[in-house]
Amino acid sequence: MLGLNKKDTGLFIFVICVTALAPFIMNPFPADSAMAQFNAGYPDLMQRFVIFGIFAIGFNILFGLTGYLSFGHAAFLGAGSYAAVWMFKLLSYNIVPAIILSVIVAGLFSVIIGFISLRRSGIYFSILTLAFAQMSFAMAYSVLTPLTNGETGLQVYNDDPQWLKGDGPDATHFFGLEMRSTFELDLGAWSFSFNVGYYFCAVLMLVAFYLSMRIFRSPFGLMLRAIKTNQTRLNYTGLNSRPYTLAAFVISGMYAGLAGGLMASMDPLAGAERMQWTASGEVVLMTILGGAGTLLGPLLGAGFIKYFENIFSKINESVLHGWFGFLPDGIENGLIWVAEHFVGSGWHLTLGLLFMLIVIFLPGGLMEGATRIRDRFSGDKNKKDTEGKYAPAGE
């Protein structure tokens, strides 16, 4: 189906189902129960899952396939966001021109940075991309303030021209369909939110995911994997690796731009921190954590990190009291004392520990965990391929 083989079609259908049903899957606990704290099925976080999913899928096309580790991809995310907000300021809140421009701007930006940085490889390449991104961040925060609105972040003001707005909506929309409109479904004790913005992002994420599958299975993808394993042989095979790596760099830059444009479309404000090295580092972590070079891994990694950032950081002492309240006081206080180090302001600690545990016990990232679980259940221990990573293209 769609030019995919049977296994990939199955995977794609699986991903479609999960994204379509995400509002149910993410909200497994009744809204008023103590466990509701762990529910992630509210619009903003679901949007973030898929947007950062796009970012990580794109990054994986570069890093997972070619092995070139860019530490500056946040620059493209930021550039995309700024471009999108400018379209809101100048034209209207319609997100179509904004997203198109953000992809184009990020693409052009990545052509320039990629062309220069790809003259080097290995850590030299990483540092070049880092340097470009940090320069972009520093300038966006200060001297480029007329373009970026600096510390505050670029946003739409009432006196912006918005030439095409007319009497259109005052919020970001897709030809009148407002991104923020949500409807809630109450089923017994459960409550589920269906948000237009989420589904819009989800559709684009599915397109992005589909494209990345096609790239993985294409001759181009094969060449990129060849670059990762042996560039010398590739050159002596008559192939010029530079255009291939540049193409991969620009494609992943455009994915980042798309993610940036979508972020601005869901929430029309673009802050300079989006370009900082920590943001670039985050997508690197997402990809490695999920499993670099696998199709699904980056999505998992993105979801994992965003979940911790948004859910664990919000668990505070009074929530803990709610959970452990039924226990005798001594035990309750002891448990809370232990637990509060890992939640709320301690969420970073949990994340750091999980990074370590995952990389120690699951060298292939979360995807390896998923594969192991699947193999355990199917009882097939000989199956070594991790979801297409080493699947021979010939089958």
Added chain:
Amino acid sequence: MDAILLQILNGLDKGSAYALIALGLTLIFGTLGVVNFAHGALFMIGAFCAVTLQKILTISSVSIDPEKKDFLGNPMEVKTPYVESWFGEATGQLIINWSVPLAILFAIPVMLAVGYIMERGLIKHFYKRPHADQILVTFGLAIVIQEIVKHYYGANPIPTPAPDALRGSFDFGVLLGFDPNAVIYPLWRLVYFAFSALVIGGVFAFLQFTTFGMVVRAGMADRETVGLLGINIDRRFTLTFGIAAAVAGLAGVMYTPINSPNYHMGMDFLVLSFVVVVVGGMGSLPGAVLAGFLLGILESFAAMNEVKSFFEAIYLPSIDQIIIYLVAIIVLLTRPRGLMGRRGVMEE
């Protein structure tokens, strides 16, 4: 002229910190082949060794002084450090006053131990893993260390002053024949530079003149061969890591009077020190030191008003914000392996 001299001094000072951190980073990379994102955290642990010693020295006996009132109007608790009651007030205060230099003695065993535990407990298992995994695990470790420090010491900077005797400033210019007051420089910063030079010299001498150093250098040049020589490379790796940790830690201890330490100071230095290492050339110790001082000095020059306005005139405003990265790009484009890097190291 005096302004330039001042900035050179500033540059050497910043460069000292960069060079010390980069030295350990490149030592770990060159011998162990590990990309250590937790190296900034080691620097931070060093700084908090100074804080901890200061805390230990000021452990106090508490008595109530009914004369004084605290902020709630209750009788105030008066604390007398045990050191003062044991050694007499004057000596006690002197010891507390000198807590930062004393912390060097405290930090060396602590850092060696931290290095030993890190290497044996974690890093060892990652020698053969891809760099990406090393980055993930050391970054995770850095976060964990940071959070632990934050839990005990809070997020705000903690003042750790230099001893009174070294706190003032010093008319450096008079020595060189400038007018008085032209080149005034803080004493402690001069101490920091001298100390760094000593540590750097010590590390180089150690690597140059000991058998251990020879093995390490040979290992940096060709890891596989050294492994084949039947030398117990494991123990040496551990010690190398310990030395790198100690160097970063000492840099941290002595840095505390310059800037009050806080829990995220390691991350602030992490990216910069990677840039320094790469500009110097992966796997080159002299390169790391050279690049550290070079970037420090250039950064200081870029902060000069004259330089800033010059670059503004050629449409490069805020040159001081981007100078390090700009220099890194220029160096890497003109010298593919940094200033003194070798072919084939970390290029895959």
Added chain:
Amino acid sequence: MGILEVQNVNKSFGGLKALQNVNLNVEEGTIHAIIGPNGAGKSTLLNCFVGKLLPDTGAVTFDGHSLLGKKPHEINQIGVSRVFQTPEIFADLSVFENVMIPCFAKRDGAFELNALARVQGQSDIRDKAEQMLIDVNMIDKRDMIASSMSRGDKRRLEMAMCLAQDPKLLLLDEPTAGMARADTNNTIELLAQIQDKRHITMAVIEHDMHVVFSLAQKISVLAQGTVIVEDLPENIKGHPKVQEAYLGTAH
């Protein structure tokens, strides 16, 4: 006129003269061996053919094109393939993928953005790659990951990859170095077969005299950076200059 011509090539590193006035002429359709003691400049010369080194003076032309200043992939695109001392293959990919890549390079040139085509859909490439694997007797290993094979198999795979491009000239850098006798003989047989079937010109740098004399139709002897003799194998065997170069002048 040879297909590969080397004229008056000089190359020095610092004060050391690695190549001095080297002249060489490889005839089309022959196997030409370049031998010489260690440090004679064999590898330097080879590197001048493939764009890795630029000679100080002199000319290297292949089939009418100058090879100087060209990048490796450009040299390959005009018909020169290279086999390395230690097999350079795509270790993380399957054997079949390894062979498909040169097939793509042959068909599409140095760069082609086939991002939405499917590898599976390229029947011409797949057929050709399959044929190549049959030719080198490796079709049963097509799905193995290349890094998991024996050294002899890796060499075979590398040969298959080179042949998949139908090169006009095949450069071989000590193709049997570090191989067991049986593997060496296999390789000799394979090379002979290829020569038989396809009439590809080969330039072989080799240490092993057994290999050289089993294969070469012409031999150049390199010593201290210059070609001292270029002749047919039977004339090389007893040549005094060659003995001198290998054994020294002591007797």
Added chain:
Amino acid sequence: MTLIKPTRRGVIQAGALAGAGIAMPTILTAESHAGYRNAPQGSSVTLGFNVPQSGPYADEGADELRAYELAVEHLNGEGDGGMMNTFMANGSKAALKGNGILGKKVEFVTGDTQTKSDAARASAKSMIEKDGAIMITGGSSSGVAVAVQGLCQEAGVIFMAGLTHSNDTTGKDKKANGFRHFFNGYMSAAALAPVLEKMYGKDRKAYHLTADYTWGWTQQESIAAATEAKGWETVKNVLTPLATTDFSSYVAPVLNSGADVLVLNHYGGNMVNSLTSAVQFGLRDKQVNGKNFEIVVPLYSRLMARGAGENVKGIFGSTNWHWSLQDEASKAFVKSFGTKYGFPPSQAAHTCYVQTLLYANAAETAGTFNPCGIAEVLEGLQFDGMGNGPTEYRADDHQCFKDVLVVKGKDNPTSEFDLLEVVEVTPRAQVEYAPDHPMFAGGDLGQCNPGA
């Protein structure tokens, strides 16, 4: 079926879903009746406390959180009531009864802004969308405050700003749903300038080091204008990158520039480091132009100033509030905070506590949680007994006007909290400005948005 945003399309889609045969009880909730977002259901109301819990301002965030918890306790009738006992609104005792707000028990959710606009907005959004927070408050930087204020305007909830000092928050970035109790750069400058003139004289040459982002610029602009009006000359203004940790290169040229005062327009970690560098370079021991060289820090944060240790001694600055104030309200607040936590509250804690009480009182007075109703009460509200003397929430820009404290680093501190002494309480009239003052121009409050 509940419609959070009953836009036309939402209804159509919801209808379609129901039509598809999914059986469910169709209940239209109070929301649509109430006509505003997140109308509290049941017996409780949820407030969102969005403070930095990681990053450089984590300690300030932690102190804000303590103040919020205290405020919630007091609102719910627990503890000693703190400033609820002294709070006077529009001349009469505040409407708060100690039974929650409008009879609903106050609950709260917390989040981590990380001092990043994106993270702060994400956290605020989750409070609004997931937890049904009716009001968002907190923060420790102007970038975050402006970003979250914008979000609350769009989402239709009230934003009660925490620590934010940039002129822009109630200047060009002001929003109808946003309210700021904290003072701003202009007020700091207006309060400081007369004191500086009195202490250091009219004929002074000032050298400015300014953090290179919007807050720094507005602060510098304000203080330069105010001191120049008093006869000072601004010799030079040097912008320093935000990420600077070692200010030596910026401090070194100061002594030979001909200036005799150094103004550090830095906050937080920047301020600690630049001040430490300046003192290290011996600036304070020197004489220039025949006068003692002086250093000024326009905005003090006591929490952060501790990091600079002895270097703050004798240095002037301004602050929104200080625990050593002796009015009844401040004493009551310090007592309940200090008893609960064992140390005095910071100015960040104070402003957050006050904002929460102000919000609660406004809801109580308005008789609704509708943001528009609350905004109506807050606009032009005159109140007292909150530690700053008589204060007004100006309707034009939602900025509080009150006295400003000029403080000085204490020479002989008696405890680790006793860092600053109040030198002067600059009366409100001196720090007031017109709503269309050029430093605040360009903004537009817009319409209050109830979110439904």
